[in-house]
Amino acid sequence: MRLQFQGSGLRRLLRYGWALYVKDLAMERGQLAALSGLVILWQLFLISGLSHEWRMPEPEEMLGVGVIVPGLLLPFWTVFSAYNGLRTEWAGRHSQLLLSLPVPRCTLLVVKLAVVMTGATLLSAVTVLGAALIFRPNPYVVVGLVGQEELVPLGALLAQGLKIYLLFWLGLLAGAAATQFAYLVGRLLPRRAWLLNALAFIGGLWLMLRFGTLVGAFSAHPDAPWPRMTIVWWQLANDFLQVLHLGINLAPIGAALIVALGLFLFGCWLLDRLVDA
Amino acid sequence: MTTEPRERKPLGREVTDQAEGAPPAVNALEDLPLVKLEGVLKRFGSTTALRGVSLSVDRGSVLGLLGPNGSGKSTLLKTLVGLYHPEEGRVLIGGVPPSGATRAITAYVPEEDHLYDWMSVGGMLDFVSRFYDDWDAVKARELLDFMGLDRSARVGSLSKGMRGRLRLILAMARAADLVLLDEPLAGLDLPSRARILETIIGEYRAGDQTIILSTHEVAEVETVFDRVVLLQEGRVVLDEEAEDLRRKRGKSVEALMKEVFA
Numbered sequence: 001m002r003l004q005f006q007g008s009g010l011r012r013l014l015r016y017g018w019a020l021y022v023k024d025l026a027m028e029r030g031q032l033a034a035l036s037g038l039v040i041l042w043q044l045f046l047i048s049g050l051s052h053e054w055r056m057p058e059p060e061e062m063l064g065v066g067v068i069v070p071g072l073l074l075p076f077w078t079v080f081s082a083y084n085g086l087r088t089e090w091a092g093r094h095s096q097l098l099l100s101l102p103v104p105r106c107t108l109l110v111v112k113l114a115v116v117m118t119g120a121t122l123l124s125a126v127t128v129l130g131a132a133l134i135f136r137p138n139p140y141v142v143v144g145l146v147g148q149e150e151l152v153p154l155g156a157l158l159a160q161g162l163k164i165y166l167l168f169w170l171g172l173l174a175g176a177a178a179t180q181f182a183y184l185v186g187r188l189l190p191r192r193a194w195l196l197n198a199l200a201f202i203g204g205l206w207l208m209l210r211f212g213t214l215v216g217a218f219s220a221h222p223d224a225p226w227p228r229m230t231i232v233w234w235q236l237a238n239d240f241l242q243v244l245h246l247g248i249n250l251a252p253i254g255a256a257l258i259v260a261l262g263l264f265l266f267g268c269w270l271l272d273r274l275v276d277a
Numbered sequence: 278m279t280t281e282p283r284e285r286k287p288l289g290r291e292v293t294d295q296a297e298g299a300p301p302a303v304n305a306l307e308d309l310p311l312v313k314l315e316g317v318l319k320r321f322g323s324t325t326a327l328r329g330v331s332l333s334v335d336r337g338s339v340l341g342l343l344g345p346n347g348s349g350k351s352t353l354l355k356t357l358v359g360l361y362h363p364e365e366g367r368v369l370i371g372g373v374p375p376s377g378a379t380r381a382i383t384a385y386v387p388e389e390d391h392l393y394d395w396m397s398v399g400g401m402l403d404f405v406s407r408f409y410d411d412w413d414a415v416k417a418r419e420l421l422d423f424m425g426l427d428r429s430a431r432v433g434s435l436s437k438g439m440r441g442r443l444r445l446i447l448a449m450a451r452a453a454d455l456v457l458l459d460e461p462l463a464g465l466d467l468p469s470r471a472r473i474l475e476t477i478i479g480e481y482r483a484g485d486q487t488i489i490l491s492t493h494e495v496a497e498v499e500t501v502f503d504r505v506v507l508l509q510e511g512r513v514v515l516d517e518e519a520e521d522l523r524r525k526r527g528k529s530v531e532a533l534m535k536e537v538f539a
Contacts, residue, residue, distance in 0.1 A: 019407040097391040100358045101408045102381035187337070190322040277360035 015164045016103045017111055024085065024115040032119050035077070036126040039070045061133045070127045071168075078120050078172045082179035083197075085112045090187070095277040106268035109180055113264070116176045117169075124165065152241075161233050167229075167253060174260035178204035181263040184270045195274045204263050208256040215255035226251035298462040309372045311336045311455060311487050312357060317366035319352055319511075326352040326504030328511040329366065336454075337484040339501050340520070341530065344508035345538050350491035351388055353508070354457045357386045357489070370455065381409065384453035386444050388460040388491075398426050398443060405447050416480075417450035424472055438469030445473050449480045458490045462497065474498065499530040508535055 003024055043066040089095045131137075140151035182201035186193035229248045234241055310333035317501065319327040326349045334340050342350050355361040359375030370379035392401060398421070406412040421428060424442040426435075445461055451507055458477065462470045478501060481488060492498060499505075505522060507515035514537060519530060526533060 016408060019404060023393075023404055027393075092393075093387070093389045093391045094393060095391075096355075096360055096385075096387045096389060097405075099360050100380055100383075100385045100387075101405075102377045103408065104377055274362055276362060277355065 013104070013107060016101070017107055020098075020103070020108065021114055024111055025118065027088070028081070028085075028115060028119055031081075032122060039123065039127050040130045042066065042070065043130050047134055060137075062214050063131055063137050066131045066135060067127055067257075070123070074120060074123060075161055075172060075175060077123070078116060079179045079201075081116045081119055082112070082176035083183055085116060086180060086183045090277075099271075101218055101277045105231040105271045106265075109264065109271065110270055112180065113173070113176055115194070117173055120169070120172050124169075156232070160233065163229060163231055167248070169258060170253065174208055175205075176259055177260040177264040178208065178269075181267040181270075184267045187275045204259075206244035207263070208259045211259045213250035215251050226254075309369075310491070311371060313367075313369040313397075314353075314356075315367040315369075317353075317363045317368060319356060319361055322327060323521035324484075326511050327356070327419060330508075330511070331366075332506060332513060332516070334487060334489060334504075336487055338503040339488045339490065341495070341499065341502035341505045342489055342508065343347075343493065343495060343505060343530070343534055345493055347510075348508040350493075351459050351513040352511075354385070354459045354489065356493055357455075357457060358383060361516070371447045382411075382454040383457060384448035384451050384455070385457045386448045386459060386461055388463060390437075390440055390444070392432045392440060392443065394431070396432050397428065398430050398432060398435070401432055401443065402447070402450070404447075406450075409451050409453075411452040413450055413452060417446060420446045420450055420476065420480075423466055423476065430454055438465045441465050441469055442472060445476055449476055452482070452486075454486060456488045457488060458488065460492055461490070462494055467500065470497065477501070487492055495531040495534055502530065505530050507534065509538065 046062045047064050089098060099105065120270060137154055139154050180199055181204055182197045185200035186197035189196050227250045229250055231246045233244045233246055235244060295416065306516055312332070312334035314330050317327050317330045318325070330349070330353060344350050349538065352361060356363055356526065357375065357378065359368075368375055369384065372532075373379060385494060393404075396404065402417055402421075405418070406414065424446060426439060426443060426446070430490045432440070432443070441461065445458075448458070461473055461477070465473065477488070477490070481501075484526075490498060490501075499519070502519040505515070505519050506513055506519055522528070522533060528536070
């Protein structure tokens with residue numbers, strides 16, 4: 001006679017992951033709806049004229065401020081969300097339910113990361129779509145100072161912005177992974193966990209930056225086969241519009257992401273072997 | 278409350294021929310106890326919750342894990358699920374350490390309320406059901422009716438007793454081989470206690486299921502125990518068949534507990 005355990009397999013894992021993802025997204029929906037509303041309110045405030053009391057913004061300025069301010073806050077939200085996603089499970093004792101499920105514990109962390117990044121992407125999309133609908137920018141954007149202006153097609157700017165956003169998104173992902181790792185390290189101590197949280201988070205970010213810088217030094221060699229990303233940008237110089245091709249070395253970014261992956265896997269190991277529910 | 282003597286049957290879904298494409302059978306368990314702990318030590322900071330606990334539990338039995346508050350009952354059950362990681366010793370479920378595979382055959386009802394307030398009762402059942410092959414939707418519906426729970430009610434709006442009932446349904450709607458119940462009656466009103474006890478006894482598959490029930494309120498449940506383990510300050514101070522205990526010592530489990538922990 002043998003005792004029959006439930007099987008594993010990719011399909012089963014995806015089913016578990018989906019159930020957890022739907023549950024986690026439902027937990028975040030209120031916060032995401034509130035933040036999306038705040039972004040739209042901010043953009044409406046800029047265009048309403050109320051903001052003109054302190055400064056009269058140009059349309060391009062409004063567009064920039066309407067998109068960049070929420071964008072600058074996004075990394076902070078990502079870190080908060082990654083931390084809070086795990087904290088609420090432990091604070092509400094739901095960790096006892098989640099960790100008693102027949103799910104590889106790494107799946108729980110993957111799903112939490114997926115939910116954080118879904119939220120970040122959704123908030124980014126709301127910011128850009130809100131700006132497009134509220135500010136209704138011209139198809140050409142003025143580049144340069146007053147009296148020395150040139151027009152650049154908005155579509156071309158957006159295409160480059162998308163490339164920069166991709167790098168930004170990967171940075172958010174790495175930050176969220178470091179935050180999860182820091183939270184799990186903090187769970188190892190019964191007291192002063194916040195101190196360990198902070199140290200692990202700073203240490204994780206330092207490792208990413210340090211490793212990225214080191215790989216960057218190696219990749220400076222002209223024969224190094226590291227991939228590069230080219231960003232096209234425009235600027236005025238001596239009354240002429242110059243098109244700049246800025247080469248971004250992807251090697252340091254890749255190296256930092258490898259460190260983030262390492263932190264994530266270490267976090268999975270901690271959750272599986274050392275962290276109590 | 279009395280229970281009929283149970284017929285002993287071998288535990289587990291018997292697998293004679295491994296069907297093609299079927300999930301792997303992890304172990305051959307003919308000679309193994311379902312649960313085995315060897316010298317398990319668990320500390321929380323400077324507090325030692327379990328001090329070298331060794332224990333084995335056979336298939337198809339009901340074990341009463343008894344002891345006062347803080348004796349290590351909950352810690353022991355959580356260690357079996359893999360929610361706590363012991364510093365020393367070994368925990369084996371069906372011959373393997375706690376893992377996703379062992380959790381798939383284990384139904385655990387914690388003492389603490391681990392439910393999501395924002396979910397509906399039905400949503401909670403649906404969520405948990407997705408993770409288990411042994412989930413029985415018909416049984417879940419029957420238990421909901423029996424426990425007097427409304428599927429559409431928000432978990433956050435339920436009373437403590439109703440939440441206790443829901444936690445039990447989440448475990449008993451499954452045909453799990455191992456059921457771990459941590460203080461399922463603690464702090465509940467009389468009607469809830471009666472319903473919960475009735476469910477535990479009614480749903481128990483004699484000889485086919487192993488139950489470990491921890492409690493410090495023995496009177497209502499002592500007749501269901503096949504075996505009794507008394508824990509005190511993280512140590513096993515008594516481990517005996519319930520029937521032997523009554524016959525040899527001429528005492529009820531409750532009376533013995535009072536004597537030991539006096």
